[in-house]
Amino acid sequence: MRVFNCDHCGHLVFFDSVQCLHCGSALAFLPDQQTMAALTPAPQDGPDLWRRLGERGTAQYSGRLYRMCHNHTTYDACNFAVPSNDYAQLCVSCRQTRLLPDLSDMANLRRWKQIEGAKRQLFYTLARLGLEPAPGRYGPVFEFLADMLGGPAILTGHQGGTITLNVAEADDDERARRRIALGEPYRTLIGHLRHESGHFYWDQLVRDGHRLDAFRAVFGDERQDYAAALDAHYAKGSNGNDWFLNHVSAYAAAHPWEDWAETWAHYLHMVDLLETAASYQTAVTVPDPHMAMRHHVTDPFVANHPDFHDMVRQWVPLTLLLNSLNRSLGQDDAYPFALSSGAMVKLRFVHDIVQGAQSSGSSNAPSHPATSAVG
Template identity: 45%
Template sequence: MKTFHCNHCSHLVFFENVRCERCEALLGYVPELREISAFEEAGDARWRSLHPQAGGALYKQCHNYAVENVCNWMIPADSPDTLCRACQLTRTIPNLGAPDNRLYWYRLEVAKRRLLYTLGEFGLDVKSRLEDPEQGLAFEFLEDGGDGSRVMTGHDNGLITLNIAEADDAHREKVRTAMGEPYRTLLGHFRHETGHYYFSRLVENNPRWLEPFRALFGDERADYGEALDAYYRDGAPADWQASYISAYATMHPWEDWAETWAHYMLIVDVLDTSTSYGVALLPDDPGVPTLTDRTPVEDASFDNLMKRWFPLTYALNSLNRSLGMPDGYPFTLAAPVIDKLRFVHRVIAEAGDQSSAPGPQHEKRAANPA
């Protein structure tokens, strides 16, 4: 995630902000520009963008921004749409009559918008079910029933379901501990489930990628139900860290891919943010790794990303320990895991170049598939 500024007063703002903390200008994300913009009122529920790239264009707030307060994306003023591109992907929202569900909905939408931002940076086209009924993407945010029925977070042919209980921090931490997972976040769920979606879009029926996939991840034709039962009965192999990014990845090649895909997104997001903020590491101790490379992630080869990842996570974990917090990055990347991450990098690089309109970032990423 890059840095954003208020175009009215130049104050630093976040991707999720709706008002500038300094000048109180209305803020909104303009997906066409991939920028947060400040706005001034233009009458009739229209807002004039102050972003220099917008040329004074008029916008309106997404309905879920203006009315529901769970969004901050803007729509061109002359568009017939009332929902932004992000909110159009949500097919089912939580029951807002229940306590805390609006808060959970807000948290889910925040994580989803961050996911969409990264997919856009990859050059991956995200279409709704309205645009593409066969292969479009949709989300349902559901809760467990009062009769004891449970909602399972998962993916089914482009429909991603999330149990809204995952937006409850206490519940998610309880499950994380019970499942022995070092890392469980809403954004992580979205990344993982879209990994399943893009496997079916980019790998499953692509002869260029399918055999290399099987060589790295295993044969995805293995019975998923049997693999699921075996995992929850026996757990992961004792030496799983030698070949997998997580214990859950050992369950089935589909899950190995989704966990690796999610982890690649995590790496690119964090490196993009650190580069945008000009983070550099220049330790006094010559034995501690340095980090001065600020190559934009869209220009970087896979080897470049990995070279920068270790010193950054070493510093991150050291800072967390100084705060008395658990490691911010509790993972070890064994050589087979790095090979799988490299494969994901190559698949995304090629797909982004083919599915996106020509643009500098897509040309640069595709030029560095290694």
């Protein structure tokens, strides 16, 4: 996630900002331009309309008109703007959410706001990769649900184009409890959404993209019984400790579908962190005589087809720096992974699939829902 500058005064602002703390300008993210913008009210053009401020420090205004997402004006829960010629009340991210928990419950309202924030971050990364469909086209649908007393447990997962998330995952203590219970080193809202989006894009880019043979050669045959594979994975417990030889995580070893989704999520981690570091013009020199080369981090979205090996050369020292900074503050590693050569082969496969989708200009058309759910 890159950082931005206020259109009006030039000061640093962030992806989730709603106001410039320096000049006071109202801010919103413009999905149609993939940028943060300073806006000024335009009542002469219509009620609730806003116009983007022009060049920094000038009184000149651009011609585009916007209105704030309904979830911003109603719940203070979104900072995406909607072009005035788009008559939907919700922005392109919020309109993907089909079901919500009871928002009269203040705990659910807080959880939903956090989850939508993570979803907007996912939307941004997918849009930057050329994968997020334009408004009105087929894309993932989200359901954010809460457990009900006496009802079935809400399970996070993907089925037939719909991504479901239990809103309890927004609570730090609950997420930590599940992470420990499942023996996971990493569990975050954005991690969940990236993982589940991997299942959605597997349908679009692999299954419907006629890449099944290539996928099976790298990840294995996904036609094996999914439920039985998960049962076998959890039965292994801590005894299944050789997963790191060919997988990015222990859960990835459960089934080829989960291997793909975990690797997909990891690739999104990679491009997002590299973009953030590049925004700060980061250069890293590892204090090791065997790898003391200075690494300048470059934005993976700047090049039309970034080289995977260049990304990895920047990624390794960057994660070392990231973890060292965390440890200096007494925190756990922010990046608790060590990628093997086998895992790198799979990451390269995802990279090539994404680059191929960018070259073709879009993902494939919607297909029939999958017959089984994946987590």
